[in-house]
Every structure is written in structure tokens, then in C-alpha cells.
Amino acid sequence: MKFVSKCMVALSTTFALMSAAHAATPADSFQLSPRIKAQAAAKAKPTFVISYHDPALSVAVPMRKGVAAAAKELNVNAVFTGPVGGGAEKQVAELENWITKGVDGIAVSSSSTDALAPVINKAIAAGIPVVTFNTDNPASNRLTFVGQDLAYSGVVMGDTLVKHMGQKGKVLVFTVDAAAEWSKDREKGLRQALAKYPGISIVGLVNTTNEPQQIYAAIENAMLAHQDVNGIVSLDCCSFPAIGQYLKRNGLGGKIPVVGSDLLPQTKELIKNKVLTATISQNPQRQGHDAVVVLNQIYTGGKMPDPHTDTGVQVIDTSNVDQHAAE
Missing domain, CATH: 3.40.50.2300 (Response regulator)
Structure with missing residues (x-):
């Protein structure tokens, strides 16, 4: 009887999983x-x-x-x-x-x-x-x-940063729109990846907005407030090259690992010149x-x-x- 009971439980579980796998979708x-x-x-x-x-x-x-x-x-x-x-x-x-x-x-x-x-x-x-x-x-x-998969792209950003930064340090995160779903998804994945390393802390999530002058000003203010930062992540395409420009102008190019998103023309040049570290392309x-x-x-x-x-x-x-x- 115990064997039959176990079989019934197993079958019930299997059918439940099959039903979930074939659950109705809007399509x-x-x-x-x-x-x-x-x-x-x-x-x-x-x-x-x-x-x-x-x-x-x-x-x-x-x-x-x-x-x-x-x-x-x-x-x-x-x-x-x-x-x-x-x-x-x-x-x-x-x-x-x-x-x-x-x-x-x-x-x-x-x-x-x-x-x-x-x-x-x-x-x-x-x-x-x-x-x-x-x-x-x-x-x-x-x-x-x-x-x-935006959350997974955030995980890859975190893993790539750790590869270049090491397993200890302070990280600044930039985004043009912290409230947007794409940004929240990438941030979630990034935090998931970095949470594996107790020696790493995110010291700030900076919402730059998407206006070029405001982006640069936000980067400058954050970097001045966190001069001991060891790694930087940009969750978007547009704050990423601006971070590179700031580092280049202040003699920090190549000294702080920076990982971001997309391959804009400016980003490509900054990676080639070793000012920015790596980008995650989403095609x-x-x-x-x-x-x-x-x-x-x-x-x-x-x-x-x-x-x-x-x-x-x-x-x-x-x-x-x-x-x-x-x-």
C-alpha cells in the first residue's frame, strides 16, 4: 500500500508539472x-x-x-x-x-x-x-x-566585473532610468551575481536621467563622493560611454574596471583604447x-x-x- 501511495503521489506530481508546462497563455x-x-x-x-x-x-x-x-x-x-x-x-x-x-x-x-x-x-x-x-x-x-533576458544580462555584467575587479571592493551602479522595468531587471541580476561575494558592496545606484549634461554631472558627483570605488557598472547604453569620458578626462582610464551595455560607436572606441572594460551586447x-x-x-x-x-x-x-x- 505504501508503494501504491508513493506511486500515486509521484503521478499526481507529474501531472501537475505537465499541466503547469501546458498552462494556457494569451497566445x-x-x-x-x-x-x-x-x-x-x-x-x-x-x-x-x-x-x-x-x-x-x-x-x-x-x-x-x-x-x-x-x-x-x-x-x-x-x-x-x-x-x-x-x-x-x-x-x-x-x-x-x-x-x-x-x-x-x-x-x-x-x-x-x-x-x-x-x-x-x-x-x-x-x-x-x-x-x-x-x-x-x-x-x-x-x-x-x-x-x-534582461535579468540574466545583469548576472553576466556582475560576473564580468568580478573577473576584472576581483572578489573585494566597492561598486557604483549607473542607470538613465532606475524606475524602468529593463533597469530593475538588470539591477536584480547584477545584485544576484555580486551577492555571491561578501567582500563586494554596491555603494550607490545613481539615476542619471537621459539628458547628456545631466548624465555627466551625475557621474562626476558620484565619483567625487566615492573616490575609493573599485568597480563601475552601467545598466544602459548611454551612461556607459559618458563614464568612459569622465575616467579618460580625469586620468582614470583603465584603472577602474567598467562594465556596461550595448556597443555604441563611442563605447567601441573606449573599449579599444582600454578606458572601458567590457560591454554586454543585446543585438x-x-x-x-x-x-x-x-x-x-x-x-x-x-x-x-x-x-x-x-x-x-x-x-x-x-x-x-x-x-x-x-x-
């Missing part, structure tokens, strides 16, 4: 609206909106190129847009307008999970396919996420490109995508920087 029940279905059946050229949370950021340049490339390859209309300077309310208002106009698919990089989830759900309920890219919104009913051009590809797959064949299209994590440093084009 399972999603249906294109009659309007979109009719257009697709008639092979009409679709219009997709690719909404990035701040097109003024440098990383948006390769994303826009990826979107344009996919639009040309697939013969679709793809509009790269978003609130210049950022702002969840502005992004929501833009998306509301596109939903009213009746576009055929939307890709969203959310400036805020809470603020964007309702408008994403509204589009899904109207039969307009919505995917997220670059920054996910798992609280919404989006159909899939195209982009990097933003592919993110823009594949967001359009996934939307077109849904539009043309009703094909539901996998839950996550991972664009990967790659460490770029002096050993391989020349093998990579600036993003």
Missing part, C-alpha cells in the same frame, strides 16, 4: 480581428507599429535600422515610433491613437509595466496582435517577447528586425510565436571588439 486563445483576417486573406500590405520607450536614445538607431530592414525584406509597412524623451503616459496615448487608427500589429518596448499593460490588453482584446521587444511586459497579455538591430518578423508571421498565417525569442547575451571586450560592428 493560445488569441484570434485576429475580422478586419485583419480579411486583409491578410486578400494579401493586403500590413502596417505594423514598433513603439520604443524612447527613440531619442542612441540604442534606438540600430533598432530603427532593423525595423527598416525587415520591412523591406517582407514588403510591409513598419513605423518606428515612441515618445521622444520617454514617458509612460505619452507612450500610452500614442498607442491608443494607433489602436483607434486600426493598425495590423504592434510591438512595444514598455517604459512601465503597470502603465502599458492595460493598453496592450486593449489591443489584444480588439484582435490586434501585440508583441513586446527589448523590454518585456509579462504582466500583460502580449503574445511573445523578442529580446534579451538591438536584431530586436527591431525580429519584432517585425514575428508580427508578420502572425498576420500572414496566424502562426503564434514561441513565448520568448531570445536575442542573446554576448560579452565584448578588447579581445574581440574589432570583430563587432558598432550598434
Whole structure:
């Protein structure tokens, strides 16, 4: 009887795990609206909106190129847009307008999970396919996420910093938007990685904002307040090269390990000159490109995508920087 009881428990556990693995997702029940279905059946050229949370950021340049490339390859209309300077309310208002106009698919990089989830759900309920890219919104009913595992990228940042800094020291962390979901995810991963080393402490999380002069001023103030810092991490594309410029101007280039994100042209040069240590590439051009590809797959064949299209994590440093084009 004990054997039978154990078997029943094992079977129950197995079925529970199988049920969880096959739990219903928004993609399972999603249906294109009659309007979109009719257009697709008639092979009409679709219009997709690719909404990035701040097109003024440098990383948006390769994303826009990826979107344009996919639009040309697939013969679709793809509009790269978003609130210049950022702002969840502005992004929501833009998306509301596109939903009213009746576009055929939307890709969203959310400036805020809470603020964007309702408008994403509204589009899904109207039969307009919505995917997220670059920054996910798992609280919404989006159909899939195209982009990097942001928490894992933070882990890689931490591991890379320790490789160059050692297992003891003080770390400063910079971000252009500490409240953004992408920043919080990377910060979570970074803290997870550094928590393995009792001798390492994060002495500050500095929110620089995304205006160039404010970024530099925030870096300068933080570095003056923490002159004994042993390592620096930038969670974004844009404070990273500014950190390099500060270190270079103050004779600190190459003396403090610095790890950041993306490979902007300035970042590439600063890594080549050994001012910055390493960057974690998220392939933003592919993110823009594949967001359009996934939307077109849904539009043309009703094909539901996998839950996550991972664009990967790659460490770029002096050993391989020349093998990579600036993003």
C-alpha cells in the first residue's frame, strides 16, 4: 500500500508539472480581428507599429535600422515610433491613437509595466496582435517577447566585473532610468551575481536621467563622493560611454574596471583604447528586425510565436571588439 501511495503521489506530481508546462497563455486563445483576417486573406500590405520607450536614445538607431530592414525584406509597412524623451503616459496615448487608427500589429518596448499593460490588453482584446521587444511586459497579455533576458544580462555584467575587479571592493551602479522595468531587471541580476561575494558592496545606484549634461554631472558627483570605488557598472547604453569620458578626462582610464551595455560607436572606441572594460551586447538591430518578423508571421498565417525569442547575451571586450560592428 505504501508503494501504491508513493506511486500515486509521484503521478499526481507529474501531472501537475505537465499541466503547469501546458498552462494556457494569451497566445493560445488569441484570434485576429475580422478586419485583419480579411486583409491578410486578400494579401493586403500590413502596417505594423514598433513603439520604443524612447527613440531619442542612441540604442534606438540600430533598432530603427532593423525595423527598416525587415520591412523591406517582407514588403510591409513598419513605423518606428515612441515618445521622444520617454514617458509612460505619452507612450500610452500614442498607442491608443494607433489602436483607434486600426493598425495590423504592434510591438512595444514598455517604459512601465503597470502603465502599458492595460493598453496592450486593449489591443489584444480588439484582435490586434501585440508583441513586446527589448523590454518585456509579462504582466500583460502580449503574445511573445523578442529580446534579451534582461535579468540574466545583469548576472553576466556582475560576473564580468568580478573577473576584472576581483572578489573585494566597492561598486557604483549607473542607470538613465532606475524606475524602468529593463533597469530593475538588470539591477536584480547584477545584485544576484555580486551577492555571491561578501567582500563586494554596491555603494550607490545613481539615476542619471537621459539628458547628456545631466548624465555627466551625475557621474562626476558620484565619483567625487566615492573616490575609493573599485568597480563601475552601467545598466544602459548611454551612461556607459559618458563614464568612459569622465575616467579618460580625469586620468582614470583603465584603472577602474567598467562594465556596461550595448556597443555604441563611442563605447567601441573606449573599449579599444582600454578606458572601458567590457560591454554586454543585446543585438538591438536584431530586436527591431525580429519584432517585425514575428508580427508578420502572425498576420500572414496566424502562426503564434514561441513565448520568448531570445536575442542573446554576448560579452565584448578588447579581445574581440574589432570583430563587432558598432550598434
